[in-house]
Amino acid sequence: xxxxxxxxxxxxxxxxxxxxxxxxxxxxxxxxxxxxxxxxxxxxxxxxxxxxxxxxxxxxxxxxxxxxxxxxxxxxxxxxxxxxxxxxxxxxxxxxxxxxxxxxxxxxxxxxxxxxxxxxxxxxxxxxxxxxxxxxxxxxxxxxxxxxxxxxxxxxxxxxxxxxxxxxxxxxxxxxxxxxxxxxxxxxxxxxxxxxxxxxxxxxxxxxxxxxxxxxxxxxxxxxxxxxxxxxxxxxxxxxxxxxxxxxxxxxxxxxxxxxxxxxxxxxxxxxxxxxxxxxxxxxxxxxxxxxxxxxxxxxxxxxxxxxxxxxxxxxxxxxx
Amino acid sequence: xxxxxxxxxxxxxxxxxxxxxxxxxxxxxxxxxxxxxxxxxxxxxxxxxxxxxxxxxxxxxxxxxxxxxxxxxxxxxxxxxxxxxxxxxxxxxxxxxxxxxxxxxxxxxxxxxxxxxxxxxxxxxxxxxxxxxxxxxxxxxxxxxxxxxxxxxxxxxxxxxxxxxxxxxxxxxxxxxxxxxxxxxxxxxxxxxxxxxxxxxxxxxxxxxxxxxxxxxxxxxxxxxxxxxxxxxxxxxxxxxxxxxxxxxxxxxxxxxxxxxxxxxxxxxxxxxxxxxxxxxxxxxxxxxxxxxxxxxxxxxxxxxxxxxxxxxxxxxxxxxxxxxxxxxxxxxxxxxxxxxxxxxxxxxxxxxxxxxxxxxxxxxxxxxxxxxxxxxxxxxxxxxxxxxxxxxxxxxxxxxxxxxx
Ligand code: HEM
Numbered sequence: 001x002x003x004x005x006x007x008x009x010x011x012x013x014x015x016x017x018x019x020x021x022x023x024x025x026x027x028x029x030x031x032x033x034x035x036x037x038x039x040x041x042x043x044x045x046x047x048x049x050x051x052x053x054x055x056x057x058x059x060x061x062x063x064x065x066x067x068x069x070x071x072x073x074x075x076x077x078x079x080x081x082x083x084x085x086x087x088x089x090x091x092x093x094x095x096x097x098x099x100x101x102x103x104x105x106x107x108x109x110x111x112x113x114x115x116x117x118x119x120x121x122x123x124x125x126x127x128x129x130x131x132x133x134x135x136x137x138x139x140x141x142x143x144x145x146x147x148x149x150x151x152x153x154x155x156x157x158x159x160x161x162x163x164x165x166x167x168x169x170x171x172x173x174x175x176x177x178x179x180x181x182x183x184x185x186x187x188x189x190x191x192x193x194x195x196x197x198x199x200x201x202x203x204x205x206x207x208x209x210x211x212x213x214x215x216x217x218x219x220x221x222x223x224x225x226x227x228x229x230x231x232x233x234x235x236x237x238x239x240x241x242x243x244x245x246x247x248x249x250x251x252x253x254x255x256x257x258x259x260x261x262x263x264x265x266x267x268x269x270x271x272x273x274x275x276x277x278x279x280x281x282x283x284x285x286x287x288x289x290x291x292x293x294x295x296x297x298x299x300x301x302x303x304x305x306x307x308x309x310x311x312x313x314x315x316x317x318x319x320x321x
Numbered sequence: 322x323x324x325x326x327x328x329x330x331x332x333x334x335x336x337x338x339x340x341x342x343x344x345x346x347x348x349x350x351x352x353x354x355x356x357x358x359x360x361x362x363x364x365x366x367x368x369x370x371x372x373x374x375x376x377x378x379x380x381x382x383x384x385x386x387x388x389x390x391x392x393x394x395x396x397x398x399x400x401x402x403x404x405x406x407x408x409x410x411x412x413x414x415x416x417x418x419x420x421x422x423x424x425x426x427x428x429x430x431x432x433x434x435x436x437x438x439x440x441x442x443x444x445x446x447x448x449x450x451x452x453x454x455x456x457x458x459x460x461x462x463x464x465x466x467x468x469x470x471x472x473x474x475x476x477x478x479x480x481x482x483x484x485x486x487x488x489x490x491x492x493x494x495x496x497x498x499x500x501x502x503x504x505x506x507x508x509x510x511x512x513x514x515x516x517x518x519x520x521x522x523x524x525x526x527x528x529x530x531x532x533x534x535x536x537x538x539x540x541x542x543x544x545x546x547x548x549x550x551x552x553x554x555x556x557x558x559x560x561x562x563x564x565x566x567x568x569x570x571x572x573x574x575x576x577x578x579x580x581x582x583x584x585x586x587x588x589x590x591x592x593x594x595x596x597x598x599x600x601x602x603x604x605x606x607x608x609x610x611x612x613x614x615x616x617x618x619x620x621x622x623x624x625x626x627x628x629x630x631x632x633x634x635x636x637x638x639x640x641x642x643x644x645x646x647x648x649x650x651x652x653x654x655x656x657x658x659x660x661x662x663x664x665x666x667x668x669x670x671x672x673x674x675x676x677x678x679x680x681x682x683x684x685x686x687x688x689x690x691x692x693x694x695x696x697x698x699x700x701x702x703x704x705x706x707x708x709x710x711x712x713x714x715x716x717x718x719x720x721x722x723x724x725x726x727x
Contacts (some may be wrong), residue, residue: 003361010363010430013685017426020689022601028693029619186401233609237400238566240600241608284608287404287411294412295596302592306585313578320358320564320575 026243033249033256038270040063041115044253047128054128060124064117067150072158080156083146093300094220097227099191101180107165109173109272115157119147126264127255139227145199170282173275177266178235181224185285186236190217191224228262239277239284247277346468351573355556357544358570365583366431371530373424373591378523380417388469388513395471396610415599421463422602423591425625428456436655437677438666439547446656453532453653458526460626466517467623471511472607474583477620479506479514489639515553526537530692547664552578619694627682627691634695644707651714658714661721669727672720676713683709691707 036044042061049057065262087100106115117125123135135141147153174184175193183190198209225231236245249256251273254263268276281288329336330519337343387407389398403410434454435441441449464482468475483506487497541552550568559567571574606617622630633645663670667677683706690703
């Protein structure tokens with residue numbers, strides 16, 4: 001039928017147009033970065049490193065591999081963990097620009113190899129060593145002198161994997177892995193955690209507690225900006241501002257997407273990545289459940305509408321030809 | 322004075338008729354507004370456009386209730402308040418965003434239908450010109466709306482487009498500042514584009530749609546064969562019940578029933594996009610809040626402006642601006658540049674057939690290149706496509722003049 005043929009031509013041009021301005025254009029505009037399936041063996045770090053750093057990185061990741069082969073003892077690890085808890089504690093203060101995060105679910109959200117590397121040398125593990133002349137000046141850098149024996153490292157990691165690996169919610173994963181740097185105002189989070197509920201004074205209309213809190217946040221942010229060169233962006237709606245592929249590969253190894261960036265690798269494992277992304281989706285695209293629930297009804301409505309309209313049209317046109 | 326029956330019940334048919342001539346109105350505007358029988362679904366695109374404009378208007382009114390035209394609040398009022406706190410706010414927003422993009426798809430289909438069937442000729446010049454006026458108004462409406470979420474693309478597209486008004490080496494920076502109300506896009510800029518988007522432009526668009534409809538009434542719409550016939554005679558046959566012999570049908574209810582059916586199919590497509598595929602209509606870059614200190618890696622307009630953007634880009638500033646300015650208005654001149662005596666589908670018009678497809682494909686190529694980074698082969702292809710665009714317009718009067726009368 002002629003009308004169907006015309007429709008086919010219109011549809012074909014529309015699809016070509018769509019292909020050109022969406023999938024094709026985006027594939028050409030963004031540098032394509034391969035993910036490494038959250039395996040932290042330093043491969044990308046070594047490839048991307050400048051000549052003078054290559055050897056050191058190779059050596060570092062080879063040592064990490066050796067330690068990963070050791071069998072850790074969680075019980076012995078608990079004693080060593082006390083060192084970590086000296087910094088990573090409830091209500092920890094900002095140190096060197098950043099506040100040590102809670103490690104309550106560290107065993108669940110971080111990869112084992114990454115944790116080993118992190119304790120060996122935080123700046124190297126997180127791939128921000130380019131920022132330091134002496135990597136022991138990293139805010140957590142002193143750890144390498146406190147816990148340096150391979151077996152000790154293996155033990156602490158075994159402890160984290162055994163005892164700090166409970167069920168973790170998307171929000172907890174976000175706060176522990178990203179929250180110290182990135183606020184999320186749609187999730188009502190600042191770098192200091194959840195925004196506390198406060199009340200204004202009825203007589204003056206002023207909320208002094210909130211002002212004090214805002215000042216603390218401002219101070220924390222100033223410290224972060226000094227440490228990182230800029231204030232890390234709020235991630236409320238980053239889920240819609242970046243593709244999922246970008247977010248995955250960026251979080252896996254920020255340097256691969258944004259060479260020279262101050263954002264550290266966070267070493268998430270599959271569970272950690274999934275939970276963090278779930279939280280970003282929750283704050284960035286909160287209407288998804290509602291869309292999925294309503295969509296089919298609206299479409300069914302219009303299908304019925306169209307069928308009725310077709311019957312009407314047929315009855316109107318029946319004796320025209 | 323006219324005659325008013327004192328016994329007529331208020332608001333009864335007779336009472337209204339005496340005051341509003343509703344019977345005549347209905348006859349002239351709908352039941353005896355004659356449409357050729359020999360047309361296809363492409364002639365429903367006009368009503369699809371009218372319906373889409375209605376959808377944009379209604380969804381826009383809902384958004385307007387919560388939107389804050391303030392550079393500090395705008396981004397979150399859209400992305401947080403409307404998307405999470407307002408009941409079904411997300412639905413209105415996605416309808417509005419998808420509608421704004423799809424309306425241009427339909428406008429382009431509608432335009433190219435007109436070009437293909439020669440519907441801008443012989444008596445239909447004003448339909449075409451009023452249509453182009455609508456195109457320009459919709460472009461301004463879309464651009465001003467794009468400023469409102471105050472994201473990175475709002476800000477930088479606003480910067481780039483208003484910069485065009487400096488006129489290249491004319492350096493009319495004063496004009497640019499006058500448009501912005503500031504040195505850079507800021508509160509004054511957002512405030513005035515807000516006003517344009519929600520008040521002035523919609524008002525003018527409504528007026529222009531009425532005008533467009535008015536220009537259609539006397540020449541009537543064209544048909545698939547460009548056939549010219551006596552509408553009065555055809556209407557007489559129809560009214561006599563000789564529907565098979567008559568070449569026309571009344572708009573209401575006969576053609577309307579087809580319009581509504583086509584609209585139904587369109588709405589399925591439209592709401593599929595709204596629920597499952599809206600991202601294409603909302604650029605990711607605009608989900609980063611406006612930041613005057615951070616230029617995005619790629620600045621490009623929405624897809625429907627890409628072809629004219631690509632006509633601007635490959636040339637030096639001054640030449641580019643002139644080319645761009647010409648491209649914006651050249652379609653207005655189509656009825657006068659096409660010198661052929663024929664009103665017929667392009668397929669029967671010899672060289673014009675090739676002109677039509679070449680123009681369509683060239684504009685699609687321009688659209689592709691307009692989004693790609695202007696590097697290497699892309700910019701060469703873009704430059705060639707831009708030159709072809711002008712070559713085609715120069716060729717148009719020549720090839721149509723030599724067209725033989727069918
Ligand atoms: C954006 C809002 C617009 C609306 C609501 C609109 C509406 C309509 C309607 C209802 C018709 C009659 C039915 C049909 O042939 O489709 C029509 C016809 C027409 N329109 Fe538009 N239109 C719009 C934009 C345009 C534009 C941008 C152009 C081209 C520059 C244009 C050019 C024409 C022409 C040439 C016809 C006559 C078609 C024929 O005679 O076969 N219109 N329009």
